[in-house]
Amino acid sequence: MTQKLKSIIYKIGFKAYKFYKVIADKRHPHFADGAVVLPTYFENRDDSGLEPYVGVVMEPAKDVVLDFGNGTTRYMVAYDDVIFVDVSKMMTALADYLKKNKVRFIKKKIHSFSQIRDKFIVNCTGIGAKELSSDDKMLSVQGHLIMLKNQKVADLQHMIFVYFKEKATKSGQKLTRSFYIFPKHLPNSGVNDVGVIGATFIKGATSLTPNQEEFDIVLKNAKEFYGLK
Ligand SMILES: Cc1cc2nc3c(=O)[nH]c(=O)nc-3n(C[C@H](O)[C@H](O)[C@H](O)COP(=O)(O)OP(=O)(O)OC[C@H]3O[C@@H](n4cnc5c(N)ncnc54)[C@H](O)[C@@H]3O)c2cc1C
Structure with missing residues (x-):
């Protein structure tokens, strides 16, 4: 991944963290539920992928030993402020919010972007984008x-x-x-x-x-x- 792309992704990540933290802290005006802060364990700091967030929106990880009480222990690192997004709650809340605010949902298979007359298209069609964008590399x-x-x-x-x-x-x-x-x-x-x-x-x-x-x-x-x- 290029450095430019990485910095765009982190910028989005920092904003997303702040948004979901407000929900987790029960301070969001529209979403009462859908995200919680949870301690999260990795084998090392690099594997977590979270180091770029430390000092910006997150606290540093701690070295910990997990003891399962059966003779097995694991040396790990713990980040105490990782946000878990509860996808089913969050997506339901988001859909309800949008419907209440008069966003119209139309479910329809399209074969070309020209079938959509709107000025902006957010293309989030997953693997379906392979056909829509004629992208054989997907x-x-x-x-x-x-x-x-x-x-x-x-x-x-x-x-x-x-x-x-x-x-x-x-x-x-x-x-x-x-x-x-x-x-x-x-x-x-x-x-x-x-x-x-x-x-x-x-x-x-x-x-x-x-x-x-x-x-x-x-x-x-x-x-x-x-x-x-
Ligand atoms: C079993 C499973 C469990 C997962 N669990 C988690 C989890 O707990 N937490 C998590 O964060 N991630 C999870 N993931 C990953 C997560 O589901 C994906 O990252 C996420 O769904 C990607 O969202 P998306 O909207 O980009 O694509 P998708 O979810 O693939 O959605 C694309 C949508 O576009 C529609 N579409 C495609 N082509 C067209 C077309 N031509 N016309 C109209 N519509 C079209 C499709 O029908 C689909 O509804 C899981 C994935 C799997 C497979």
Whole structure:
């Protein structure tokens, strides 16, 4: 990534942090919910990707030892002021706010930008942009993650991210595995069905290459992290 692009991304990141911090602190005039500040653990400061935020909007990380009480300990770094955006709450609140403020939602598949008459188009069509922008270089990225059930919500008020070295899938796709956990909650699911563990990041994988075996590997990596048999 070029330095110019990085500085644009950080500028957006600083503004986004400040916006969601106001929501997390319950000071936002329109959004009462949707973001919380959570302690978050990484193996080292570089892996966190958060160092550019330290001293601008965030506090420095601390060196900590996680002790799982089963003989397994992990040396990690902790940032106490990471913002977790609860996507389902936030997106629902945002949609409600926009509807209340007379923004009209039209759901329709388009095949060309010329089908939209408005002056501005925010193109957030994901992999659909490949066709719309005639961009052959766009790749899909596949991820495997597992939603948890019947958790103690109070025990999940933190996030952990551990990244492993890049590998290749059986079919030669670039595969990055990680172990992560955070208190994701799907809309219309039980109050205790909280938490997601992951994950993979496989460049170029599609439904034709589901890489199903990765779900077992996600579980195995999670158990290994906590020292569980
Ligand atoms: C299983 C899973 C879980 C995830 N969980 C999290 C999470 O907990 N937190 C998090 O931050 N991120 C999560 N992510 C990543 C996150 O979902 C993506 O980063 C995010 O959805 C990207 O948003 P987007 O709007 O750019 O694209 P998308 O979500 O892909 O949305 C694109 C939209 O454009 C529409 N579209 C495409 N082409 C056209 C067209 N020609 N005409 C009209 N409409 C079109 C599509 O139907 C789609 O609705 C997860 C991803 C996956 C796969």
